[in-house]
Amino acid sequence: MCSSRWQSAVGFAAVAASILLLPHTIHAQGRGRGGGPPATPKAAAPIDLTGYWVAEITEDWRWRMVTPAKGDWESVPMNAESQAIADKWDPDKEATAPDQCKAYGAPALMRAPTRLHITWVDDNTLNVETDYGQQKRAIHFGTWKPAGSTLSLQGDSVAHWEAPGARGNVRPNSGAGSLVVNTKNLRPGFLRKNGIPYSAATTMTEYWDLIKEYNGDQRILLLIEVDDPMYLNQPWIVPVHFKKEPDGAKWDPSQCSAIW
């Protein structure tokens, strides 16, 4: 190859590579076109999860819509210790127990027959509220860290946006990306109302995807991974889905109830 053609080829490759890499570089830095400060998690959101959503209970109906029978533990990878505890569940005692919210902690709440109201509280915090038991989860982005290791019903949740594949870059409002939420510091509670326990060692990882159906419906496909080294033989991994509603007209707050 003569020198001039070789130089042209190299030049073409260099220009093409620089142009092709340009958008990804911008995404990786999370900055605006003007090189301003990094985009906030709210501004960088590749998908819009805000609004009202309703759970569609098409899986595990009789374990989610109603309180199942004692000993009805199907589908949950419980260990022997967990079964021994759940065997002592007494609905009559639970009905009058002071804590009626044991089955309203995050690992159970996201599979509950509920509506969600999702809003940005600020640039770094996404709120997920439920009318079922009137619970509120604060999903923190960025460098947020819990003040300590105090246990709570909804625990401490930190999140980030995840790009498809391994590129690690998300583009605002591109539709290409997922919300990943990691939760810990959970107060012990029940995975199901019939007394299947989870411990304070439980961690929960969630993957939130936005699905746009051809008929205009929108759904959240939420993959939940509950890991409890104390009471589960392996992580309990279940998908659930929520359908978007136009407004909060069907929002119907209810109190916690241990047996309903």
Added chain:
Amino acid sequence: MSMKFVRLAGAALLLMGSMKPAYAQVDLSGQWAALNMNDARTRGPGPDLMDQTTIPLNEEGRAVAASYSYSTISMPERMCMDWSQDYITFAPHAIMVERVDDPVNGGVAAWRISAGGSDRATLPIWIDGRNHPSDNDIHTFNGYTTGQWEGAVLTGHMDHMKRGLTARNGSPLSDQAKMTIHVTRHGDILTVMTMTEDPIYLDAPYVQAGSYRINPVGNAGPVNPPCYPLTEVPRLDVPGTVPHYLPGQNPNQETFAKAHNLSLDVTSGGAENIYPEYRKKLKATYKIPGECHVRDGGRLDCIPGPAPTQKPADNFAVPPPPPARPAQR
């Protein structure tokens, strides 16, 4: 700026314009083990008879479901009906997902999902821009699916489906049905969500989801051995018999409902059953059933009251012998 540089930049821009947004594609290929951590019974041994609770059946669908006899699959011509194209939404089986490359341009032409327990061809989701066949074309047990990447989600649209079931207890699916398939991957977990629409038997879309874990040593094949008739019971020696129940005569009509203190209105299915507000209808009448017990073999049975001692359900009973045939000459 030299003309040469301008030409080079122009060529580079043209190159950019011709490229598809490959960033959105995720590798789905591999062997995937079904997790079955929701609806384990439905996915594994099969749903309880006459449990259509979560299926938005219309009146026609409920009637057809109530006429269903499991003995139907004893018939060679109906032996595959339980494992139709939508079986992936409720099957317990491992699957294999393969990437199908376009031999000309090197792009991905399709993602092909194995039969996963069904006696049918593989299920390719074609993403190369091809059209669906004519409406008059043949319907098969793997349908015809085209799709595209939508962000991190592979979405396929299936039509040309055959008549089948939406659950292995007789909930019907017509050959007019269509199914949207969404596939997502997060690390080692693959999730398949489907939305099934059927103008004949469903009042509303039926949405289900299940997850799989990558299995480096899995060996699910692309297809399975053919279906074979399962001898699930009686009187097929009488020519022309199609096992079924006439309206109001299904002996299993109330079994599931009674075992779980639910009304037939609930267990027969319907579009409103799956929403939180339906609990208000249940609250006045629902009582927590009696304890569950583990039967021999570890199978969990939830029967109200003390440990069950009754014999297996009637539908598994040995039928009376058929009438004697005249001697052959």
